[in-house]
Amino acid sequence: MLKSSGSETSSTGTPAADTAVDTPVGTTVGAVADTAVTSTASTPDLTPAERVRYARHLTLPGFGVPGQLALRSARVLAVGAGGLGSPALQYLAAAGVGRITVIDDDVVDVSNLQRQTIHGSSNLGQLKVDSAAATMRDINPLITVNTVSERLTVENVATLVAGADLVLDGTDNFSTRYLLNDVCVALGVPYVWAAIFQFDAQLSVFAAEHGPCLRCVFPSPPPQGSVPSCAEGGVLGVLPGLVGTTQAFEAIKILASFGEPLVGTMGVFDGLSGQWEYVPVAQRPGCVCSPSARTSVAEALARSVEESGADSAAACAFPATSHSTPSHSTSQTPHSEDPETTQIPEASAVQLIAGEFEDSIVLDVRTAAERAAGCIPGSEHIPLDHILTLDLSSAESLGLESSRPVLLYCAAGMRSMTAAQHLAALGFERVTSLRGGIAAYWEALAAS
Numbered sequence: 001m002l003k004s005s006g007s008e009t010s011s012t013g014t015p016a017a018d019t020a021v022d023t024p025v026g027t028t029v030g031a032v033a034d035t036a037v038t039s040t041a042s043t044p045d046l047t048p049a050e051r052v053r054y055a056r057h058l059t060l061p062g063f064g065v066p067g068q069l070a071l072r073s074a075r076v077l078a079v080g081a082g083g084l085g086s087p088a089l090q091y092l093a094a095a096g097v098g099r100i101t102v103i104d105d106d107v108v109d110v111s112n113l114q115r116q117t118i119h120g121s122s123n124l125g126q127l128k129v130d131s132a133a134a135t136m137r138d139i140n141p142l143i144t145v146n147t148v149s150e151r152l153t154v155e156n157v158a159t160l161v162a163g164a165d166l167v168l169d170g171t172d173n174f175s176t177r178y179l180l181n182d183v184c185v186a187l188g189v190p191y192v193w194a195a196i197f198q199f200d201a202q203l204s205v206f207a208a209e210h211g212p213c214l215r216c217v218f219p220s221p222p223p224q225g226s227v228p229s230c231a232e233g234g235v236l237g238v239l240p241g242l243v244g245t246t247q248a249f250e251a252i253k254i255l256a257s258f259g260e261p262l263v264g265t266m267g268v269f270d271g272l273s274g275q276w277e278y279v280p281v282a283q284r285p286g287c288v289c290s291p292s293a294r295t296s297v298a299e300a301l302a303r304s305v306e307e308s309g310a311d312s313a314a315a316c317a318f319p320a321t322s323h324s325t326p327s328h329s330t331s332q333t334p335h336s337e338d339p340e341t342t343q344i345p346e347a348s349a350v351q352l353i354a355g356e357f358e359d360s361i362v363l364d365v366r367t368a369a370e371r372a373a374g375c376i377p378g379s380e381h382i383p384l385d386h387i388l389t390l391d392l393s394s395a396e397s398l399g400l401e402s403s404r405p406v407l408l409y410c411a412a413g414m415r416s417m418t419a420a421q422h423l424a425a426l427g428f429e430r431v432t433s434l435r436g437g438i439a440a441y442w443e444a445l446a447a448s
């Protein structure tokens, strides 16, 4: 539910594409300048407390009091209070962005703290939005923070985006990104996007009337299971710190109308070499953002529902590009050629530790590099890409007997499910996937 720290009240309720379409839309990059100018004329001056707090901003050339007043009247929707959201939310709050709505349905877990620095050990088990809001209010009590402890869905997205001047995307799953992109396009709200994976990142600002959108670069979400998740592929903790901070910088430039936002350009960061590369991105003919094919909010929501089968998992690598944007760091895992899926039972790590699978073949489907970092004792190893090439006889020649039960595991439970489906299709009758993967196993061991 939505809570408010100040007099501001709002509701996510049922949205409503129809009402949202009629709602005054958020500002575009170009319109922000006008808004800033008019708001400066009609808004009271900064208070003495604000002049003290923002003193380092007020002497900045091209920013000054007008820039600070523009931030004060700005409304930002921040989706996700995780790795990217952690630095972004802290800097947006510190900078004096007047109204920040944070949506996230997750709770703080110890494995988040390696990178999600807005939370601390004392926040374990709390809703991330509550933990993040407490930090933001501590940093700057002059702003209003609204929290929404829900997932962003087709039910609430239109209302939330329509109430924002800018959307900052700190999510880690494709369906949310495409939903946000399409609704931002439909409502004309600038969308500050980023994706991170392992040591690398991509970042851009999509502002429909001034440049391309996410679908111009990546036309559709990748197939489920074709891209490893952050949990599976890993991410260096400092990377979202860097990238989320850069997103906040872009947001502040747009809201206060100075500098040049990263519109029509994609920043590609190669962390291992420490280099940023900037790739021009053009509007794709026929894209949802092009004037001839511009879609409504209702159409955007319908498309999201249609595509939702393509991705239900968190994945933080990069989807395939439509043209020459580099994706050199993408490390995609193969996906099954057989789209038919079988309902695979899942087991918990607690069941495994309790000895319920002593008669099973315990099979690690991760890469050799992942396995070298630690594995479940007694497990066998066949990487997912190899498993997907097996037929029944080649599987049995590797010691996988279709009559024996098999418990498969990976890093977080996604690839093991894909592998289990392949084995089931070959005729294995008793395949089970370890829910939460080896991460859940380590957690259960640590707790026992």
Ligand SMILES: [Zn+2]
Pocket (backbone or CB within 6 Å): 212, 213, 214, 215, 216, 217, 283, 284, 287, 288, 289, 290
């Ligand atoms: Zn587009």
